[in-house]
Amino acid sequence: xxxxxxxxxxxxxxxxxxxxxxxTNPRVIExxxxxxxxxxxxxxxxxTFGSTRLKLDEYGIGDEVYRQNLTAAQLARxxxxxxxxxxxxRYVAGSMGPTGMLPSADDPTLSxxxxxxxxxxxxxxxxxxxxxxxxxxxxxxxxxxLELKAAINGAVEYFCESGRSVPIQAQITLDTAGRMLxxxxxxxxxxxxxxxxxxxxxxxxxxxxxxxxxxxxxxxxNAAKWVSCIPNAGLPINVGGQAVYPLEPExxxxxxxxxxxxxxxxxxxxxxxxxxxxxxxxxxxxGTNRKQTARPTFFEPHVSSGIRAISLRQEPPPLIxxxxxxxxxxxxxxRLLLADDYDGIVQVGRQQVxxxxxxxxxxxxxxxxxxxxxxxxxxxKKLGMGVEAPIMLDSTEASALKAALEVYPGxxxxxxxxxxxxxxxxxxxxxxxxxxxxxxxxxxxxxxxxAHTADRKAEICRRIYDIxxxxxxxxxxxxxxxxxxxxxxxxxxxxxxxxxxxxxxxxRVKALCPGSFTVLGVSNVSFGIEPHARAVLxxxxxxxAVQAGLxxxxxxxxxITPYAExxxxxxxxxxxxxxxxxxxxxxxxxxxDANKPxxxxxxxxxxxxxxxxxxxxxxxxxxxxxxxxxxALLDEALxxxxxxxxxxxxxxxxxxxxxxxxxxxxxxxxxxxxxxxVMKKAVAHxxxxxxxxxxxxxxxxxLATVFGDVHDIGxxxxxxxxxxxxxxxxxxxxxxxxxVIIDKAVEVDxxxxxxxxxxxSTSKQMPLCVQELHKRQLEYPVLVGGAAINRPFGYxxxxxxxxERYAPGVYYCRxxxxxxxxxxxxxxxxxxxxxxxxxxxEARAIRDRELLGKAEEAAxxxxxxxxxxxxxxxxxxxxxxxxxxxxxxxxxxxxxxEVF
Numbered sequence: 021x022x023x024x025x026x027x028x029x030x031x032x033x034x035x036x037x038x039x040x041x042x043x044t045n046p047r048v049i050e051x052x053x054x055x056x057x058x059x060x061x062x063x064x065x066x067x068t069f070g071s072t073r074l075k076l077d078e079y080g081i082g083d084e085v086y087r088q089n090l091t092a093a094q095l096a097r098x099x100x101x102x103x104x105x106x107x108x109x110r111y112v113a114g115s116m117g118p119t120g121m122l123p124s125a126d127d128p129t130l131s132x133x134x135x136x137x138x139x140x141x142x143x144x145x146x147x148x149x150x151x152x153x154x155x156x157x158x159x160x161x162x163x164x165x166l167e168l169k170a171a172i173n174g175a176v177e178y179f180c181e182s183g184r185s186v187p188i189q190a191q192i193t194l195d196t197a198g199r200m201l202x203x204x205x206x207x208x209x210x211x212x213x214x215x216x217x218x219x220x221x222x223x224x225x226x227x228x229x230x231x232x233x234x235x236x237x238x239x240x241x242n243a244a245k246w247v248s249c250i251p252n253a254g255l256p257i258n259v260g261g262q263a264v265y266p267l268e269p270e271x272x273x274x275x276x277x278x279x280x281x282x283x284x285x286x287x288x289x290x291x292x293x294x295x296x297x298x299x300x301x302x303x304x305x306x307g308t309n310r311k312q313t314a315r316p317t318f319f320e321p322h323v324s325s326g327i328r329a330i331s332l333r334q335e336p337p338p339l340i341x342x343x344x345x346x347x348x349x350x351x352x353x354x355r356l357l358l359a360d361d362y363d364g365i366v367q368v369g370r371q372q373v374x375x376x377x378x379x380x381x382x383x384x385x386x387x388x389x390x391x392x393x394x395x396x397x398x399x400x401k402k403l404g405m406g407v408e409a410p411i412m413l414d415s416t417e418a419s420a421l422k423a424a425l426e427v428y429p430g431x432x433x434x435x436x437x438x439x440x441x442x443x444x445x446x447x448x449x450x451x452x453x454x455x456x457x458x459x460x461x462x463x464x465x466x467x468x469x470x471a472h473t474a475d476r477k478a479e480i481c482r483r484i485y486d487i488x489x490x491x492x493x494x495x496x497x498x499x500x501x502x503x504x505x506x507x508x509x510x511x512x513x514x515x516x517x518x519x520x521x522x523x524x525x526x527x528r529v530k531a532l533c534p535g536s537f538t539v540l541g542v543s544n545v546s547f548g549i550e551p552h553a554r555a556v557l558x559x560x561x562x563x564x565a566v567q568a569g570l571x572x573x574x575x576x577x578x579x580i581t582p583y584a585e586x587x588x589x590x591x592x593x594x595x596x597x598x599x600x601x602x603x604x605x606x607x608x609x610x611x612x613d614a615n616k617p618x619x620x621x622x623x624x625x626x627x628x629x630x631x632x633x634x635x636x637x638x639x640x641x642x643x644x645x646x647x648x649x650x651x652a653l654l655d656e657a658l659x660x661x662x663x664x665x666x667x668x669x670x671x672x673x674x675x676x677x678x679x680x681x682x683x684x685x686x687x688x689x690x691x692x693x694x695x696x697x698v699m700k701k702a703v704a705h706x707x708x709x710x711x712x713x714x715x716x717x718x719x720x721x722x723l724a725t726v727f728g729d730v731h732d733i734g735x736x737x738x739x740x741x742x743x744x745x746x747x748x749x750x751x752x753x754x755x756x757x758x759x760v761i762i763d764k765a766v767e768v769d770x771x772x773x774x775x776x777x778x779x780x781s782t783s784k785q786m787p788l789c790v791q792e793l794h795k796r797q798l799e800y801p802v803l804v805g806g807a808a809i810n811r812p813f814g815y816x817x818x819x820x821x822x823x824e825r826y827a828p829g830v831y832y833c834r835x836x837x838x839x840x841x842x843x844x845x846x847x848x849x850x851x852x853x854x855x856x857x858x859x860x861x862e863a864r865a866i867r868d869r870e871l872l873g874k875a876e877e878a879a880x881x882x883x884x885x886x887x888x889x890x891x892x893x894x895x896x897x898x899x900x901x902x903x904x905x906x907x908x909x910x911x912x913x914x915x916x917x918e919v920f
Contacts, residue, residue, distance in 0.1 A: 024041075043088060059299040066115050089149050091152070093112065097153035112155050116157055118167060123135065123427070124405055143175065144174075159172060160191040162190075165192065168190055188218045189219065191250065194231075194232070196231045198760075205328055214319050219246060223250070225250070229251045249285050254272075286312060323433055329430070337571055340575060340577055341378070342575075362399055392417055396423060412435050434461065446488075450487075460488070502541070503540070506522070526540075538571050540565055543576075555580070590611070643677055650705070651701075662709070664744065678695045717748040718843070721771060721843065722750045723749055724756035725753070725776045726783070726785035727785050728782040738774055774804075800828060809832065
């Protein structure tokens, strides 16, 4: 608005260098600072957003970094001090913006900078800002999470060297789809930043508050840091060649007021396009007596890639660490490394993820080459943005780990540390873990050697736990203890008890090192025997390890069989071997020598399906993850049934069986995904036989897998069934933010919204969607389904405000066929109102029963129950609590097993 001339900037060469006005024309910057103080702001940002050496170099004044930043900080400090009072201090935040580089990218120009160079650039800027009187540093508008890591650690390095420090506020920029420029989502961003020494985490710039709502909701509900939100005044529009920001002060203030009061946001303000009037409206909306909302004290520990994050605590466990991106364990990866074919390694990583791996163990050490640092750096650079799964860096060389961590945009796992040489390895690796916020695998090895007994395993792990948490400040959940797996298959007497000692070691470490995790290289237990015998022992041992408390397992999912699917006789043999029973090893080996697999694996499957009907064979192949021959079986089934009947009565029950076994922890996630691939192949074959009616629709359904969930098993089936029964389906895919779902429903005037979740952690997005729809006064029925939820959950989330129900209703669908039934009822105009009313009544009955149960727990005497006492006769009959064995919904007596 000042319409400054080139001379007022300090000459034509400096025109447009707004920051340097602090030196050449400080009056302008001072007046702007004063205007915001007059509007009621608590914090002034310095005019240093573009004052790194790289940005100032664009104007030929890179050597002015210190002078420019110091002058800007002193100028803001002078104005803030003039407006401060004992009852209301005013603060100065040192602004540190992006350099314009994207170190995580593949672009040879934009990524042509190292982590250490970026770190030095931000360290250089932090020094004059702090010395000039800043109360905190804001690293803001960052597009690449790796640059943000470098900026934070550059400032921290200055703090350590100078003995002076201030809080750091770290702010990323998201697009309208909720991702950073290179694809990093909000969960991955928070995962990376939560492990770094910052005080405030938040969003700024890019969009207005309307597009920040869901990411801010996530931060508000999950971040164990203060949360900031400093949006633009809306998305800019081009008017006469200039950017115009359309959001007026009052609507912006209203939106940010909701963020503060509903989501617990701690810091709000304005970025591009926000003048003093916006700040004045915000101050008026918030008032002067501001009560800070308590923050969560704990963020569920995750690890992240440059794209997404995954919780270390899987439900059901374990987290699967894929072991194939390993030069020692894979001839293919070794060949790819020798050929410098890093794109080929990315393909191996993707195959591991498609097979169910949550994390990739990456090891590139080769005896044929001595450049492990470069190989690991190049591999990780490619995998970090090319594969969604986070990485476990597996190397004995601290220099290789350092090289890899400096190009990795997410939160990695370092594998590993130990005490074989006392503290040497710890002191070489833990500083890297602290700087980069990495989790660390710790092996139960000390100066004496590898721990073989549970006592020794627990003792060593506790020593490392104390050093890491007390001396290096690592959180307990940053530690993943490997109590070591030894083979029980070699005949060595000293290893015969090793499996039992390992299982007990897991239990001891979980108790002795609270908050930490455990991991095993599972296949070590079976070293030295035939592959088919190894597969059984590995599968049985993994099952027992998970029962003992194992959190992570380094395995190849393709070499594991679900425990329940291992033949009973072979399970017994494996159990006897694990338990070190007499003659267990020779009997185990003899059995598998006599029962070697056929050269044609199809014979085994055919044998298993002998005597089955074609429908049972299809069910078997889906449940047991066998793609080959599924089309032929479907063609045979179509001789007796139509395509819809095969889908509804053969395929869907098979997939429901898979989901039930997953929910009962009989199947781990990789097996569910493999069954889903068979199912997709079967459905794709059937679709050619469905009748399609062109130009007609019964209704419009928006389908999505909720944010954070990357699985679309059930959703794809719902899409197929609804589409082939006359509905128009808008399938938004996987991991979809709530605002995208709702915006699409508004755009197409949806008849209903369908939400899917496979995991318990992501199912929490469903009630948020219902609440947001209610808040916006939108009336779309919501259908929910997936392995993570059940019918009571569906009833429960329909209550949006105390006792108030979401009027259009929330409907749990146990499978895709019930989803069709729900849509048929909702689109039947004659029955719709009665159907919705009945569902609301059922939900209230369930709610009343739950409230009664809680009342009984809180005051058993008041509910007519005797409190538990130590002198109660253990043989006395147990009184039946009210409603047990009843189906409340229609008051009929129903057997208990049917109720549940």
